[in-house]
Amino acid sequence: METLQKVFKTFADPTRVRALALLEQQELAVQELMDVLGMAQSRVSRHLAILREAGLLRDRRDGTYVFYRFAVPEAGPWRDAWELVRASLQHDATRERDVAALGQVMQARAARTRSFFDAVGPEWDALRKVFNDDALRARAISRLVDPGLTVVDVGTGTGILAAELARLGLRVVAVDHSMRMIDAARSKFAAEHLEGIELRHGEAGALPLADREVDAALAHMVLQHLPSPGEAIREMARCVRCGGAVVVVDFVRHEHEWMRQELGVTWLGFEQTEVESWFRDAHLEPPLIQIYAGASASRDLPGTFIASARRSES
Ligand SMILES: C[S@@+](CC[C@H](N)C(=O)[O-])C[C@H]1O[C@@H](n2cnc3c(N)ncnc32)[C@H](O)[C@@H]1O
Numbered sequence: 001m002e003t004l005q006k007v008f009k010t011f012a013d014p015t016r017v018r019a020l021a022l023l024e025q026q027e028l029a030v031q032e033l034m035d036v037l038g039m040a041q042s043r044v045s046r047h048l049a050i051l052r053e054a055g056l057l058r059d060r061r062d063g064t065y066v067f068y069r070f071a072v073p074e075a076g077p078w079r080d081a082w083e084l085v086r087a088s089l090q091h092d093a094t095r096e097r098d099v100a101a102l103g104q105v106m107q108a109r110a111a112r113t114r115s116f117f118d119a120v121g122p123e124w125d126a127l128r129k130v131f132n133d134d135a136l137r138a139r140a141i142s143r144l145v146d147p148g149l150t151v152v153d154v155g156t157g158t159g160i161l162a163a164e165l166a167r168l169g170l171r172v173v174a175v176d177h178s179m180r181m182i183d184a185a186r187s188k189f190a191a192e193h194l195e196g197i198e199l200r201h202g203e204a205g206a207l208p209l210a211d212r213e214v215d216a217a218l219a220h221m222v223l224q225h226l227p228s229p230g231e232a233i234r235e236m237a238r239c240v241r242c243g244g245a246v247v248v249v250d251f252v253r254h255e256h257e258w259m260r261q262e263l264g265v266t267w268l269g270f271e272q273t274e275v276e277s278w279f280r281d282a283h284l285e286p287p288l289i290q291i292y293a294g295a296s297a298s299r300d301l302p303g304t305f306i307a308s309a310r311r312s313e314s
Contacts, residue, residue, distance in 0.1 A: 003076075003077055003078075004077055006054065007077050007078055007081045008081070010050065010051070010054050010056070011081055011082075011085055013047070014094070015037065015039070015043070015047050016047050016050065016051060017085055017089070018037060018094065018095070018098055019033060019037065019044070019047055019048070019051065020051065020056065020070045020082070020085075021086065021089055021095060021098065022036055022037075022098055022102055023057070023068055023069055023070035024069075024070040024072060024086075025099075025102065026102060026106065027060070027067045027068065027069040028067065028068060028069075028105070029065050029066065029067050029068075030044055030045065030048070030066065030068070032105045032109075033048075033068070035101070035105050036098055036101040036102050036105055037098070038101075048068060051070075054078075055071075055073075056070060056071060056073075056078070057069065057070065057071060058070075058071040142168050143168075145168055145170065147168060147169030147170060149170050149171070149215040149216060150170070150171040150172070150173065150213070150214045150215050150216075151165055151170055151171070151172050151173070151214060151215065151216045151217070151218055152172075152173045152174075152175060152207065152209060152213075152214045152216075152217045152218070152236070152239055152240075153165065153172055153173070153174045153175065153218050153219075153220070154175050154204050154207065154217060154218065154219040154222055154232065154235075154236060155175070155176055155177075155204055155219055155220070155221075155222030155225070156174035156175060156176045156181070156182075156185055156199075157176060157181050157184075157185070158181060158184045158185055158188055159174055159184070159185030159186075159188050159189060159197070159199075160188075161218065161220050162174040162185065162189075162197050163188060163189065163192065163194055163197070165218075166189070166194045166195065166196050166197045167194070169196070170196070171196045171197075171198075172196060172197045172198070173197075173198050173200055173209060173213075173214060174197055174198070174199050174200070175199075175200050175201075175202050175204070175207060175208060175209075176199075176201070176202075177201065177202060177203050177204070179201065182199050182201055185199060186199055204219070204222060204226055204231075204232040204235065205226065205227070205228055205231040205232055205235060206235065207235045207236070207238075207239055209239040210239070211238055211239065212238075212239065212240065212241040212242070212244075213239050214239055214240055214241070214244065215240065215241060215244045215245075216240060216244050216245040216246070216247065217236035217237075217239055217240050217244070217245070217246045217247070218247045218248075218249075219232065219236065219247075219248045219249070219250075220248075220249045221249060221250060221251075222248075222250075223248055223250045223267070223270065224250050224251060224265040224266060224267045224268075224269065224270075225264060225265060225266055225267075226266065226267075227266065229267065229270070229278060230277075230278040230281060230282075233246065233248065233278045233279060233281075233282045233284070234278075234281065234282040236248075236282070237282035237283060237284050237311055240311050241311070242311055242312070242313045243310055243311060243313055244310065244311050245308055245309070245310055245311075246279070246282070246284055246308065246309055246310075246311065247306065247307070247308040248275070248306075248307050248308075249304060249305070249306050249307075250269065250270060250304065250305060251268075251269035251270070251302045251303070251304055251305075252269050252270065252271075252272070252291055252302055252303040252304065252305050253268065253269040253270055253271050253302075254268050254269045254302030254303075255268065256268065256300075256301075256302060269302055270305075272289055272291075272305070275287065275289060275305070275307050276289070279307065279309050283311070283312065284309040284310070284311055284312070285309045285310050285311075285312055286309065287307040287308060287309040288307070288308055288309065289305055289306070289307045290305065290306050291303050291304070291305045292304050292305070292306075
């Protein structure tokens, strides 16, 4: 009896009913509710206090803002009474005006964001630096990669890229011809408890993989060490399924002789046309090649390229 009286008392006030109908539809701040109802803060706050006391509101603090929502009871007299009230609000002229005003308030919310970005425009790139989000963006983009893929990492070395790929959930076959590198990679994977990586000892020119065994093949800073880079690209193409990707990263042609001794390179980088001809000979589609300036604070480094292509379906 007591609850029923409270239900009727609460719903007897048209402002509270209007507020509840609005807050059932949309979470709103007090100011927004004032705008829709066309009432001063003192009145709106008083009604909100009554509704909160009845346990009908959920609030969420966001900094200095508090947002309210109608927590519609699951069952019981409050629920039954609200169903009745809500049904009677259909075709109610005040309710229709409230819905229109709510639409305007929501448009104003969107307009505030839009006008902020309209004002900022291209300066956003300078502003965004406050987020320092380079790594975050790279991580977000990596989520677009299908985690079901299997990739061969040719010349895996210490397995730095294989580990990155495994962290994304990809299955990796990591190949290298140096047993010391294989051991180093194995230790790295074990230390991180990385799963899904299989190490295979073998030559880039005769990869220890079956035809079409993997979805993609990657060789990062490996071609420059090989006696025959074209042969390695042919091998990578053989091991990927039709439609699979072959990606190579290496230096563009340069004159840094010191790299022969210090980094053990055989080739001083590559011409774009050379890379294109190796992709063509491997029956890959024409590669997309992008060149990036060398980036090192301590040494003058040549540019690098990323070349990628798909194995044609035939
Ligand atoms: C510069 S390291 C790059 C390692 C790794 N891809 C990275 O980016 O950190 C080159 C690697 O290629 C391997 N390698 C060189 N010639 C190879 C060949 N003919 N077959 C297989 N691996 C080879 C080396 O043992 C070495 O681990």
